[in-house]
Amino acid sequence: MATSEHESRSTYDELEARIKRISNVGNATGVLYWDQQTKMPEGGTPARAKQLSALQSIQHELLTEERTGELLSELESGELDDEQAAVVREIRRWYERAIDVPSELVTELAETSSEAQPAWQEAKAEDEFETFEPYLDRLRELQIERAEQIDPDKDPYEVMFEDGEPYLPLSTVERIFDELRDGLIPLIEDIQENGADIADDAFAGIYDTETQEEVARDALDVLGYDWNRGRLDTAPHPFMSGTQFDARVTTRYDENDPLDSLTATIHEFGHATYQLGLRDDAYGTPLGDSRSSGIHESQSRFWENHVGRTKAFWELFLPTFKDRFPQADDVTVDEAYKAINQVFTDNTIRVEADELTYHMHIILRSEIEKEFVAGELDVEEIPARWNELMDDYLGVVPGTDSAGCLQDIHWTSRFGGFQNYTVGSVFAAQLWATIEEELDEPMERIREGDFAPIRDWLTENIHQQGQRYTTDELIEEVTGEPLTADYFLDYVTEKYEAIYELD
Amino acid sequence: MATSEHESRSTYDELEARIKRISNVGNATGVLYWDQQTKMPEGGTPARAKQLSALQSIQHELLTEERTGELLSELESGELDDEQAAVVREIRRWYERAIDVPSELVTELAETSSEAQPAWQEAKAEDEFETFEPYLDRLRELQIERAEQIDPDKDPYEVMFEDGEPYLPLSTVERIFDELRDGLIPLIEDIQENGADIADDAFAGIYDTETQEEVARDALDVLGYDWNRGRLDTAPHPFMSGTQFDARVTTRYDENDPLDSLTATIHEFGHATYQLGLRDDAYGTPLGDSRSSGIHESQSRFWENHVGRTKAFWELFLPTFKDRFPQADDVTVDEAYKAINQVFTDNTIRVEADELTYHMHIILRSEIEKEFVAGELDVEEIPARWNELMDDYLGVVPGTDSAGCLQDIHWTSRFGGFQNYTVGSVFAAQLWATIEEELDEPMERIREGDFAPIRDWLTENIHQQGQRYTTDELIEEVTGEPLTADYFLDYVTEKYEAIYELD
Structure with a gap:
């Protein structure tokens, strides 16, 4: 009609x-x-x-x-x-x-x-x-x-x-958390007990922050950031903000740690790439908007970890870094790779955690939140419960509540949001596994600095879809299977066993 | 009850x-x-x-x-x-x-x-x-x-x-324009015919724009800009934006003309000072908002002209300028004063005009607009009418329409707004005359860099009033008489006769 x-x-x-x-x-x-x-x-x-x-x-x-x-x-x-x-x-x-x-x-x-x-x-x-x-x-x-x-x-x-995250049942996420708990705790213990001394002081020294900003810009150039639709600024807590027309990256600089600004920059680049990959013609509608915070985090973690923390990337980028910072002239690719993947086994702060222990911080928060909301935990019991779980999961207890249950601002605005950080990492690993099957030697492309095939694949498969699919549909559509912890656990196990020479 | x-x-x-x-x-x-x-x-x-x-x-x-x-x-x-x-x-x-x-x-x-x-x-x-x-x-x-x-x-x-400008009758403004026309045209002609050669090349040379920005910041420091509620940035067309909590200045830099960025900065500082002087407790209401665009312009013109273009200011500021630009070491205060007050008699562009010819550009636009809106002038007759009036008022005809009736963007959004620029200058002169009566030797204060008495006087008498009074009421309240061209004409006549040694 x-x-x-x-x-x-x-x-x-x-x-x-x-x-x-x-x-x-x-x-x-x-x-x-x-x-x-x-x-x-x-x-x-x-x-x-x-x-x-x-x-x-x-x-x-x-x-x-x-x-x-x-x-x-x-x-x-x-x-x-x-x-x-x-x-x-x-x-x-x-x-x-x-x-x-x-x-x-x-x-x-x-x-x-x-x-x-x-x-x-x-x-x-x-x-x-x-x-x-x-x-x-x-x-x-x-x-x-x-x-x-x-x-x-x-x-x-x-x-x-x-x-x-409306479209991934909490029970699914909790099942994945169980698998992570089972897989990560022994690996972390293994590193704590048997880990060889890795090159954690490869980048020791003072790195002036102005030059660090140039390095951050170099990294964005190399990765293919569209400066016509973005910019780089400094913020105390790095974040990305914007739309498909204007997605801005922020980072911070610590003169004792040039890797911190670089990983933050690459992380936020991942978020910006998602925004910039959204459909221009669907601006302002769900079809031109990102799927969910978990999927958003998968994009930032993908670029931060599966690109920025690879040996291939450091083969490509270390010379640029040394051009800016001749003081790092003696650092080898292997040392750089180990430094950027160092596990800080006595760290109690989530945002300073490595790719491995990070998720135990998340799991701990999810459990405490859930108990608190269910009334199983009174507010004054939180500090003790926090320290108990820190000891169980990471074998370290924060010396103060400031470095423990008071470290994050999140609870002032909501409960139930932390999980998405881990969902992002888990899905990023699943995406990398798919990309390895679908693209021609993607690790080689990273080594060559040819990021377009990876970027385009993510844009076509994830970004351009907007909210057309629900989260679970999108995951299956893109990777052929539901969200699973397997790829992430395989990835970190293989990576860290090699770095820490665990057997 | x-x-x-x-x-x-x-x-x-x-x-x-x-x-x-x-x-x-x-x-x-x-x-x-x-x-x-x-x-x-x-x-x-x-x-x-x-x-x-x-x-x-x-x-x-x-x-x-x-x-x-x-x-x-x-x-x-x-x-x-x-x-x-x-x-x-x-x-x-x-x-x-x-x-x-x-x-x-x-x-x-x-x-x-x-x-x-x-x-x-x-x-x-x-x-x-x-x-x-x-x-x-x-x-x-x-x-x-x-x-x-x-x-x-x-x-x-x-x-x-x-x-x-709802509260100053157009007829009042037009009467003032008549007086300006009568007063300014002979003065401009006098300068064109008899004006001695003034030091227009005192600042010849290339001034790098980064250092110019430092000079602009110095000027804002000297004038007492509140950096905790403001910032300085670059924009192609300088403007001020913000509220009493956050009033931002923009300027532009021309490496051939270090005076341009400085006067633009001081002008926008004047606008910012108005915003910053508004009542914090009345934010978001008419009592915490600026009176009108004419009064706003009086504040920018006051600081640009009655402060920034005085000999006293250059006695104060030239040493700072020279610290930044040693290349200007030989420039005397007198030369700087003359350079910043130069009359460009062959200029056809409003925004590049001096304090004197500027108002003829405004009067011309007001007349043409009025004729056009009244239907006395057809659209295709505008270019000829423009050139005719330029010749009458300034004795110069633009070589192209781009440098003539096409130079301003304003008509794409409205008619009847140009007058406020001149209202601002006229009222600024009236304010200076009042300040000279009410404050103890204000010119001495400028020379000493003690701007607080002037700033405070303007804040108390103008800014803190918000929109409590109508424009005409405010003018009378503050200066004791209605808006008049007298002070402006006296001011420019005395000033330019001295600079151009007219008799």
Whole structure:
């Protein structure tokens, strides 16, 4: 029927225009956030907080307008092609989660969260967990209330997890975590007990930060970053921000550690590559948006670990590094490779962890969060539980809560988000295994600095898909099987056994 | 009556919350614009245009919601203190101008304006006025239609002028322009005919732009710019952007002309000082916002001309300049003073004009605009009319339309805005005269680099007032008399007669 088709087309157009507008407000918020982290003078803070909060509440109101629901219902009862159906599915999901939560609760959560941040900061600075306790306890209450509003029949922690990853069941992720726990703990113990001394001081010395920035730019050049749609700046906590038209990388510089800025830069390059690979013509719609935070993290971990931490990459890049830093002239490729893959067995800080112990930090947080949300753990029991699990998993106990359960800011805004970091690493390994089958000697391409085949493969298979597939569908579509820990465990076992000469 | 007072207080609070929200969207738009001009990679253009347009339309919708009108009417029929009455007056004005214009017309104007910009760019690049003609003609039609929607009983050009300056009658401004025309033309002719050769090549040579940036920072330091609430960046067309919490200066650098970046920096510093002087506690309301573009320009012109172009300032600043640029070691204060005040009698470009000829460029534009809007001038007659008036006023005719009637982008967005540049200069001179009476030897303070008394006086008398007074009220309140050209004419006559040794 021509008329009905025409009608559904124009209903669809209306929904699309609506979601584009909402996305534009979100992207504007992203620019304000980037500016705040990289350029804004300190004094701008009070006004910026108000601007961000105005945009966020406007975005919420636009999304939850009655008309959004009407358009969705109309479209759901009509004929839609695959792409349209995906768009409607994603907007419906976003809409439901927004409309289910009373606005007073949204406001109270936002306020409690913003009060909790300075309290957390103070608690961390003073090493006094008690200062943070009442906020954390109240946040648990409010987050549980929110979760129950969204789905009273589901475990609240599951609902929280689904905020970040709606299409991978928590049970699947937990099964993968079990496998990681079983595989990683013995490997880490093995390294702690039998690990040969590796070249951890290959890059000892002072590396001036201006030259480090040139090295970071060199790395982005080599990897093929599109400077016409991006830029590099400094931020205390590196992040990526932007869209397919403008995806910006940030990094930080430590004059004692030139590898830190480099891995951070390559990590954020991975995130930027995902954004830049999204469809230009679908800007502002779910088809032109990234799939989920886990998939996003797979892209950053892919470039950071499967490219930036390979021997092939250092064969390619070490000469460039030495051109900038002649002081490193004696470092060999083997030493560089070992230095960038060093396992810090006495480290207690997640963000300073290596590719191996990192995931034990994540698993620990997921377990504690879950116990806390379930009421199995009282707020004051968290520090002891933290230290107990650190000892179990990594054989090291932080000397202070600041270096333990107070190290991350995440709980001031949500629970159930940490898992995606590990999902990203696991899927990155699975992607590398697929790429090894589908591309002609990808490791050789890295050695030659010919990154286009790898970049293009990821763009075609992941980035250009946007949110057309759900996360589990996308994983199967691209790799031919569901998410599995096997490739990651094989990869780290082989890599670290070789580096630490374990047998 | 306690109840009624309470009621009107809560109605007022609701209006205030509403206007703060709208202002926050506007300020977010300002951040996006600043970013676009200073940091955004080229490729970001399409997405940024969409983000800006979304925020602008949202701001318009929030302002024109029925509830805004209801709150205004309620408050207007009740008791309000002076500040509240000013807030209601300003919001009413903004609301009426927004609500009077049908949204289709708003959209058509925005679209025509954004299509006109590349057409203007092309016309200017190719020196082909014909390319721009149809757009300019259509813009005239649409702008007249808009003006008639706002006030069908008023001359449309007057309505257009009132967009930027609602509280100074156009007739007042035109009377001042007549006085300027009468005073300036003979002075300019005198300089052209009898002007002694002044030291226009005192700063000949190449000045590297990195060092120029250091000089610009020195100047901002000396003037007392609050770096905790601001920053300095480069932009092709210098501008200031921000709020009382974060007011950013931009400038540009020309290696052949170190005075250009310096005057641009000091000019934008003046704008920033206005923003930074606004009341923190009134952020987001008319009481914490600048009065009008004419008053804003008075602050930039005050610092640029009455401070930055004085001999006293160069006595203070030339040693700093020479520290950065030893190549200028032989330049004397007198030479620097003359160089920064040089009259370029054969210049045809407004933005390169000196303090004297500049206003003839403005008067010419105002006359042509007015004739064009009144239908006394057809679009194709503009170039000839332009050249005729240039000859009359400045005795010089541009060789091309690109250097003539195509030089400014302004007409692609509006008519009736140029006057405020001259209002700013005229009021700046009036302010200086008042300051000379009220402060203890202000010129001595400049010579000593003690800018606080001047800055504080402006902050107290102008900035902290926000929009409490209307423009004409503010001018009288601060200087004791209405806007007058007298002080400006006395100032330039005395200054330029001395520099050019005219009698």
